[in-house]
Amino acid sequence: MNRKLAILLVALPLAAILGLYATGGLHRIDEALDLMIARHKWGGGPPPKGPAQPLESYAGSWQIEQEPGFGKEWIARIIVRTEGKRAWLRMWHPCPPNYCEQGEFEAEVYGKPPDAVYALEVVRKRGKEVLQTVSLRPNGQNPNSLTILENRRAKYPLKNPYDNQSHATALKRVK
Numbered sequence: 498m499n500r501k502l503a504i505l506l507v508a509l510p511l512a513a514i515l516g517l518y519a520t521g522g523l524h525r526i527d528e529a530l531d532l533m534i535a536r537h538k539w540g541g542g543p544p545p546k547g548p549a550q551p552l553e554s555y556a557g558s559w560q561i562e563q564e565p566g567f568g569k570e571w572i573a574r575i576i577v578r579t580e581g582k583r584a585w586l587r588m589w590h591p592c593p594p595n596y597c598e599q600g601e602f603e604a605e606v607y608g609k610p611p612d613a614v615y616a617l618e619v620v621r622k623r624g625k626e627v628l629q630t631v632s633l634r635p636n637g638q639n640p641n642s643l644t645i646l647e648n649r650r651a652k653y654p655l656k657n658p659y660d661n662q663s664h665a666t667a668l669k670r671v672k
Contacts, residue, residue, distance in 0.1 A: 551614065615635070
């Protein structure tokens, strides 16, 4: 009986690890831990509290009014999708003559969703050396405008001067 128990105690964790590896779960866990460590090392905590609005008012298509002039691949268009107390941001950057999609990311929702949300935020690593934070916040009482704060922090600022910048500007509702 003890032999069967010993084999079971060894086999179950091994089966769980193999299952996580086969489904990509280990990779997702590794990426999440890496992002948490990078965010802690390079700075950046939760956004400061501010005016709030319902989560549904963030939903829709948004376009930046003025692009920053220091480098490429800064966010120019965003589609916000909301469902219950969750939100997703699909982002594009300009690559003339059109826009290039950066992907869709689940946003961290700050406030008391779904009624009083003061910020939506996506934090992700771009390459191995740059941490990008995109925050959307209400822009006054105007329901057709949001403020976007995009912040890039390079691990080595002298090596990546264009990727160690921030900018804040208004987004206008397109649809």
